[in-house]
Amino acid sequence: MLGRGGAGFPAGTKWGLMPAGKYPRYLVVNGDESEPGTYKDRLLMERDPHQLVEGCLIAAYAAGLSQVFLYIRGEMPLAHERVAVALNDAYAAGYVGKNILGTNFSVDIVLHWGAGAYVVGEETALIESLEGKRGEPRLKPPFFPAAIGLYGQPTIVNNVETLSNLPWLLVNGAQAFTAIGTATSPGTRMVAVSGHVVRPGVYEIVNGTTTFRDLLYGDEFCQGIRDGNELKAFVPGGGSAPWFTPEQLDLPFEGKLVGAAGSMLGSGAIMVMDHTTDIPTAALTLTRFYAAESCGQCTPCREGGTWLERVLQRVVDGRGTHADLAQMMEIGESICPGAFPHAASERLGLAATPFPYKMTTICFVGPSAYAPVHSALTLFRDEFEAKIVERRHIPVSIEAVGAH
């Protein structure tokens, strides 16, 4: 089972990284979903909170986790209420708490509130936040939360969707799970498709085999682009992901293939742009997001993100120059040195640059501010140039100064 938070790290491997014999161990449930385009976890918390509670209990029982903290994004009060009711019911019924169902298995699940900070979705920032501090990611390696996490103890941080899979897995068995999807991407996953499609929504798809074309054009899914328009581009895996164009539509939801094609599946959020979309403006909305959400620890992200935003805003406003385009790539290089992943383009005669990238920051917020700019500039440079003011001569028109 691959983690469903965004990195796609195998959940079982993560559990196995805890040092033997070191207790207490904690489970922190990551319900701080805020990646642009993503909202599967909110639905899972609002619509099936009991499934999540069961998942927490299974994880705690299996991995010897002494206390569970369920961290829900602050801006989701409905999810808070639904999960609170589910937990209150579960406590009343003896399914959570002391001596569960009369056994020696005892664990509390504590509902915790966030307060609005995208970066807290990063697992070490989540732990910092849960310790009552500013949500600034910790440097890793050397120590991952499984070794040194909450209060310095071994801690498993799992995404809501990951844990919500556990009850089904336990009842139906691993074989039934791996029978769905492919060997490297088993099971189903939830994806949110938004933007210019006929029927946007959150869909559960078969992992590894469903293609972007199935999802965007399939009758049971999004039913094509609105108003019969042409597809121009789409973001395949949350706002941090490099963009795809119609050329990549036949790729399946398979991490390795999508990585080789120059992007990532991330948090399962697809944002679709039709041919009417102003690409530089669309890129600006994402860059502005990541610039605003920088926690400020790493200079390349703190300064680079806002700088990118300001330059891009200037270009969008029609006050940019050609030097601004080069400047944006240069700022990006300071966040992500070397080749940055992007999709292939037959139109431009470009081959894909595969994942991953190098980065000069602790977490992925900085690179995420650059990703939309890089994709848009690489795949749609003509649209930026159309907005550039050509300053080829000095704009003065002074008559010959007085003849004496």
Place this chain on the structure above:
Amino acid sequence: MGRGRAPAGGGRRRGPQSRLNEANVILAKEIIGRYPKARSATIPLLHLSQQQNGYVTNDAIAHVAELVGATSAEVLGTATFYEMFKFEPVGKYLVNICGTMSCQLLGADDLMHHAEARLGVRAGGTTADGMFTLEHAECQAACTEAPNMQVNYRHCHRMTTAAFDQLIDDLAAGRLDGEIPPHGTLARIRQQIPADKAAGVAPPDAPVEPAWMLAPEATS
């Protein structure tokens, strides 16, 4: 921010009264008791103070610091990191219009322009009657229902300018009081952990291997 005007009076009290009241201190202690370290309760208690006062006051910061065993500076440092905490009075209703990608693609800019005109304030401002604070917001996790906004963090999906006007009229007339509590109140239902059912905290300095790991028992 900046252009917002503080609501006049309106029950939002400053001064010593903005420490947590007696009932909330009891609740605060119960919340603190759920964590192995008190400081973990910082954010929940800041929310509690914001629920009481509408925003986070200096007194509340000092009081939360006392309760969780931190300094006021530490609590302020934490509080200012998070967008939801407000340090000056805001309207009874915080209107957050999402402007991130999917909402922008489907008309968020027009919605914001309309909202500014309708409320007579720019994004970041509060109406003179103290009813509404308008803010630009980032992704609200409802992208398939774009353009989207929240009032006191309650989602409003697929907004149009007409729906916005109707919503503002309804809020002003008190027709949505049952659905949308005043700013500061998040979830109206809290988690309850009855004392006799609690497994108890797992302190980091008590290296106890869980009983069920040592001797697993079959459930009935």
